[in-house]
Amino acid sequence: MLQKLTQWSRLKSPWILHLNTGACNACDIEVVAALTPRFDVERFGILLEGTPRHADVIICTGPATRQMKDRLIRVYEQAPDPKFVMAVGACAMSGCVYRGAYNILGGIDQLIPVDVYVPGCPIRPDALIEGVVKLLDKIKQGTR
């Protein structure tokens, strides 16, 4: 019963943490655009949280830089289980144009497990919303 309730609340209102691991800010602007009234994902219950301790979904933008390595892992460990990670933008998926630079380790998936990849440079807010919907489908089906 309680499990059903938590699952229902998780699906109906995923709380997200927006984390920039070294992006150029284009993806961050688009993530914020998805939250503001034009696209308004808050009507689906998606709420931006300021701390990983309250978040279900970590939205990572930007490649994994060497400086962010320990910090990214710490933020991931701070989020309560079950936690889900979305790699948003081409940089977070593979490193994109920064790939191979001496201070870049590659995509987010080199450091923490990733559930959903959202491609785009930068992503469109529509793509982000579709990514969240696909993540929720995965949670509903129990494949994650």
Add this chain to the structure above:
Amino acid sequence: MNDQALIAKINEGLKDKVVAITSPAPRRIFFKVTTDNLLTAVSWLRQELGITHLSTISGVDLGQSFELLYHFANNYCAITLRAEIPRDQPVLPSICEVIPGAILYERELQDMFGIVVQNIPDGRPLVLPDDWPAGNYPLRKDWKYERPPEVIPGGKS
């Protein structure tokens, strides 16, 4: 004030401290000094010409030596001060006592080229990651970077 008058003024003010002076384009002046006279030249530029804006310091790896270019600018033109230091003894005087804002560029020079800046007020690393191994200077031409192998989560499909 035009370029020729400015060149004459620099030659007159710094006399034999100027090694070479050129003006390859209008409102653009390059002149070279030795590292011993660097601080004198910068303070002269500030006091006599009133140039307080240091745009940036750029470094070039020439193989046997490093060349540092101090890009100054005022309302009329851009003046670039060049200094060359040998590669096996990369020591440079700090210009922070004349231009305090230069500290960021000097700390970056220390990080990226391994140049030792003398009398720098605060010589901590600036741009490289915290866990960067010592003795690696990315902007030196002979520095090679070995990229760590990437893992594909879940393996290749």
